[in-house]
Amino acid sequence: MRIGILTSGGDCPGLNAVIRAVVHRATMHYGDEVIGLRDGWRGLIDGEHRKLDLHAVNGIIGRGGTILGSSRVRPELLRDGVRHVLDVAADLGLDAVVPVGGEGTLKAAWLLSEAGLPLVGVPKTIDNDISGTDVTFGFDTAVQVAVEALDRLASTADSHQRVIVVEVMGRHTGWIALHAGMATGADAVVVPERPFDVERLTRWVNRRFAAGKRFAVVVAAEGAKPRPGTMPFETGGRDEYGHERFAGVARQLAVELEGRLGKECRPVILGHVQRGGTPTAHDRVLATRFGRHAVDAVHGGRFGEMTALRGTRIRLLPLARAVERLKTVPRSRYEEAECVL
Template identity: 55%
Template sequence: MRVGVLTGGGDCPGLNAVIRAVVRKGVQAHGFEFVGYRNGWKGPLEGLTMPLGVEECRGILPRGGTILGSSRTNPFKVEDGVEKIRANLERDGVDALVAIGGEDTLGVATKLADLGVDVVGVPKTIDNDLSATDFTFGFDTAVNIATEAIDRLHTTAESHHRVLVVEVMGRHAGWIALHSGIAGGASMVLIPEQPFDIEDVCARVETRFKSKYAPIIVVSEGAVPREGGEMTIASGEKDAFGHVRLGGIGDRLASEIEARTGKEARTVVIGHVQRGGTPTAFDRWLATRFGLQAIDAVAEGDFGTMMALRGTRIERVPLRDGTGELKLVSEQEYAEAAVFFG
């Protein structure tokens, strides 16, 4: 059997660990051969291949990124995209595909599976917003990097009497903010699921200073003020301290806090550092187990499935479950942590 492997979407620590596990087990336990498709769905679409065997996977386990490259190409938006993929798979003698990626990449996989392509999916999102699985790989790494940054900022906040706003990833779901905020001992966590009241935020900043401690506010990039509580400083304007702020929520929040409370505020945007580089042990373990299970699914002909962590077990669920509803932070989960905020 000949199996094609591809990785799509944004960077995420653990991608190489999945690839390595798929290949090692595929070769050693099942006697499979592999074809690496380069740059996500662009690979099978345009016939971009690379050799992929045990040797290519040497030493990649602790490495961030993906040896296969990535893209956001969607073959369903390309004329005759599906036909081109079918033709290339046939040309390459590929019997089945392992597709590693997020909502978009697995969405394509789901549609291809419906059209009869033999494909197995491995979910990937550092945002952890996939309802089918307890955790996704990459998330633990992102949370640790954000937490280490918060650890470092505590001393600056306290020695210099400043508000520190830490912006982390999470466009739709606040998981990275919530976990790193809890782990880092933040004074406040603002997430997309719970629109914030800027007056309330500023009131808590002032309370915090009264108790002698400077506040650290962790905010998801997708957090928004609630209706009727809009912020008044537009993107790009100078604030009270002469800082020019960007349109990101972290910078806007810092400007608004300065304007309303008169306390100096600084923003740190963790940014792409969260999604690059070596994965934590947890992410390597999870990614490896996803890979092992995925190639077993291929061997068993259990196509149209994707891997999911449930407790400590790796289970297979229908692929479309990976592309349905987002897993958001519930009101209860947010409330659980609220005792530390404010």
């Protein structure tokens, strides 16, 4: 067979491990040919590609980024160009395509699959917001990077008697904030799923100071918002792709808390370091397993499905189910964590 692979959307540690696993499994076990499509869907629109053999994926398992490049494509472009994409795939002689990407990519994949492109998806998101899989690669690395930063910041906060508000990634879901907060014993975590009450947050932090502590750490997911009317809050609007823009919740919250607490409050925005660089061992193993099983799924004719982790096993599930709704943090996990407002 001739299998095309592409990586699409934002960066995510583990992409290269998927590519490597796909090439290893396909070429060594099945004797397939693997074609790397350049810069995500763009490669399938423009036909830009290169052959991937064992040599091409040598030593990449632990490297950040993606050797295939990635780009954002406006959803309309794919929607209106389905016919064109099918033609390009045919011209390239592709028997199957393995797109590796997040929610947007998987939606596009589902659309193309419905239109007849033989395709097996691999979910990718540092945000852990894709339904149907226990977790995706990239998330563990993002949390680990955030935790290392939080550990560093906590020692300063402690010595210098400060409140720090640390903004981590998560526009629509609070998974990274929840895990990073739990792993560092943060005093409070605010998430997009639950508009926060700044009154209550202030009480929590004050109670801590009353108990003799000299500092506090608040972890805020990028997309967290206060309950309307409880504090002044500017949203960031939307960008050209229709995505919500960065609203600067940490900065706004730090100003508000400083006023309410009468203590020095500092915002810290961790930003893109969370989504790049060397993946953790956990993410490398998961990405490798996803890659291998995607190739097996191609050979099993399981088109229109994607790989997923369930417990300790890799399963396949219909793309339609994965994209029907975002996987948000459920109430049971908030309550378990206790630090979520």
